Amino acid sequence: MKPTLALPGLAYGGDYNPEQWPEEVWAEDMRLMREAGVNLVSVGIFSWALLEPSEGVYDFAHLDKVLDLLHANGIAADLATPTAAPPAWFFRAHPEALPVDRDGRTLSYGSRQTFCPSSPAYREAALRIAGALAERYADHPSVRMWHVHNEYGCHNAACYCDTSAAAFRRWLRARYGDDLAALNHAWGTRFWSQWYGDWEEILPPRATGAVPNPTHRLDWRRFCSDELLALCTAERDVLRAAAPSIPATTNFMVMSNFDALDYWRWAPQLDIVSNDHYLMSTDPESEIDIALSGDLTRSLAGGPWLLMEHSTGAVNWQPVNRAKKPGELRRNALAHVARGADGIAYFQWRQSRAGAEQWHSAMVPHAGTDSRIWRDVVRLGADLRALAEIRGAGSPADVAVVWDWDARWALELPSQPSGELRYADLVRAWYEPLWRSGVAVDFVRPRADLSAYRLVLAPSLYLVDDEGAANLSAFAERGGTLAVGFHSGTVDDNCHVRLGGYPGAFREVLGVRSDEPFPLLPGGRVALSGAVPDGAAGTLWSERLRLEGAEAVASYADGPLSGVPAVTRRPHGSGAAWYLATLPDPATLAALLDRVRAEAGVEPVRTAPPGVEVVRRRGPQADYLFVIDHSGQGAELPVAPGSSELLTGKETAGTVTVAPGEVAVVREPR
Template identity: 80%
Template structure:
């Protein structure tokens, strides 16, 4: 991972001066300095202004913008504007427009209205990227390249003929030009789908019945890889011109965005960055912030990362877009820092007066500087300056949760035993009790090195290949604690059911075998023998070496084990064959991690989130009070309150309701 050449915790947002008269720019940079802004992203959606006609360029405006920023000590994260091709491009290349699953051609008039497999788009994108690279490679303001913007946000899948041809090329490479191997992997003897010629293969377009799950899964993999190939192509152009300038693109690790396999993307980024927005319908969105931050840090290999976009207040794209409550702007931003962000940025600097995002909040809102948002933005700038020494510190987790995009895609394909099984919901259900308990968590691939952890949890791993399954089982065999959720290990990497009983790949390691699944109807709870209820799932579990911890106390499987424990090698495995109610699941996970010797970062009063970042010479304890009353938290002797800028006296700190305290703890 490269380092960002901006001191301390970077602070800023998307800056779109092209949307405003030039006389506004001087006010912008004056106010940026007042707010403590150190870096802004520029040029993200400026393609039409930079290249008004094909092959004709006008960089005069961007020259002035970059010069102004540099003169005022503000660094530039310079974007390639390739997320929004101009209208002239589509008039010249109408075949570059995307086609949806139903065969409907889409029009230009918004952003990301291109087919990722279009040769004309790739050529045009690399041409404008090359011009930018040649002109600004040595510009003193440019500290990072921002490639594209939110890949796959609107055009993750295109079903046109160019996409079909690219899909076939991807398949030929994956299956070594062996069509029979593809037929075996896809199980095409079912429903007479056998292919005799590569040209017979098409994207999984709308059809009369359920498409082949293996076909759909490979399609999702292809779509992620196709966009990744565009990112890599632009990055290589930039790297050739400016090898010392790091490149990034903004991920979207946030609720319900599953288009891209970020485990494949992350190693290609010099600095991992992410966009995160709250869901107005989530009453505890602070949990989603924490989960997202832990996942992004894990994608970055445990290294710090950048929050490239979030909002100061309301967004503009949900059915109801709520403003943030008092103190929420500050809590949200510092929660991301707590989880490893070494940069905090917003969409956007100045709230737009026109356009599709005119009702999206900004650092400088429509109301101007006489506003609560502006006062909070200035305060946050001061807070981040006070936290400069936190930069570069890392996490401390001994618990890992398995996260896999292939498992997510496959478990939510049609014709599953239950449409109520949703990957992200299950992961959050297991993550939430750990968050409440103050237990640090990393996320891992199934085939990751697990030697740093004591506990590994796999809440939802429907699809797993042999390597991943053996890695997880081996972790337990060597002394670790592995807990696996229902419907995991059921299919291999081609979506083929693992025969011999459930949970498939994990039967031996878990010491159980199920012969039939009994998913539960929505709103149909079942009782558990140790108290509490469960929902979503049940199955007929037979003990095959394991012991029953909890059994079903009602429903069609009364008396059948619901939670089991097994000694595997020198370690312990658990199987959770249902979804216990939140308090019951919390008790179970407390038992699992306590038996494994995992303790919380700090014991805190209810409602106070505790997160630890580990530096070279000190630890940094973030205490975030989401409650409505003040709380006292013990800290070691010699600690200092960084935000208050003073030593801690008496061995405790007071965290006021809705407030944040960051404590430097000597080691």
């Protein structure tokens, strides 16, 4: 049994960096934290240089004071190992630990995460400071959780130095059973005279004059994820040895623009799954990305999780950093809770006066408490206290969307039929109609147990191993409804093309065969006809498809493939399998997915007007219905008799009204 966070109700807080401020500010921090309802803060994340000012010499005086002050004010600490930012003295002593990029340039210190993940010197120093913290604070009453490192791989997901090359070779020898012939087969090295006769000949995929070997690149991505995971578990083990009852976490970055780590492999290694999520200023409907990220994080966790970082307003690292609109802070936070978060935290507590993130918003902004952000922060704290009983509630779903990091990495390797394909965009395109319809969604690996679902969607599964393909096919045969997107099943787990026609591993279950892809040029569209809305079009992709047991639902209506099937359906066993050989325009894709889910017997959580998000969490005695208005129009929804609205504490009379731009959370008895 994994240890849990010993904290009543929902967690609320953020990164607390008192070392940036004189001690006279700390007492004010405590008062304001109590006013806002803060009950958990992350401490010490970037404090290595202060905690260990020279090698093996520790100074815990300021951290002692901070932890004692938090405890005296009833605030729990998520105590971090500060290993994301090694101090300058470390790099002066170990310049070989600096990372090297693909072009062979050694990067300098002076920022964060400027270390080689394979460096023995870094590993030794990181475990030493982690051990010192664990020994000193394992029994401190304020410490309720260990925060391992910070955002692994955010800036140093890969290092191409000679030390990393040696570590890569060790990883490859383990993967291929010390069989160099097996590696040569997996990588297809007979092409372009890439055959390796000695393990020492293998290098990281450094910059080269032409297209690199795709399986070499894929194994490199796998290695880099595993190398960072090994650092994480090593620190975790040091902390567990000192305090086995304190849970350990690290903050993931389940966001559309980060793809460095295979979080399916990471999540089981943690006691609590945590995530950081930030909005992209260019996304006109960022609430959809919040929902997708939350559903994926909950699926990784297998239940509730913690939002470790997001922003009260603007961030500082995008080309233009927009402030949040009125009510957006609250909607964002409660949308995460709706998707399974049992805690909400921000980067950071008090906005920095100096440093690289001085323009990143915080709970206490530069303007102080006479600000909209502060008033919103206090209001959110009251909301979370009102929702305390929701902690631990589940999130039932009848639909699973397949998400796989190997497939993502492989799809975006160079020299694909189309360089326009982006894994996260394809998945979001299929997810968005489900979100708009109010359909609950889990994410799964190809090999996952699918018995709880009626409908499984695989929007983009270019790479799939035999076991994963068989698992998805068996789901349909047993009575489920399976829908697969184009260019799926094409290669095996070594990135070798499955011969005999596309879509490779799924030809039989889908009852189709394609002999040639016809990707569309950027901005290109092809008209569709059949059981689709008027004006339907396909984008990004088309292919010459032949029916081998399936029926055509829609066909291409113009272009070189006019009359060729574009969307198909095949009965399979006691279920059905659908294939979309193009990416339909949003309205057409929504109509098709509505038909697919209706066939599967999947209903929305609750019918709601456009722009009103409705999400359900399920407790032992009641359901909790989150109604979030993104439209600015407000809405009124029916609810079960005997329900009550938790944020206001008022009973409902068969309906709940959510004001424009606001949120309601209804307890519905079961």
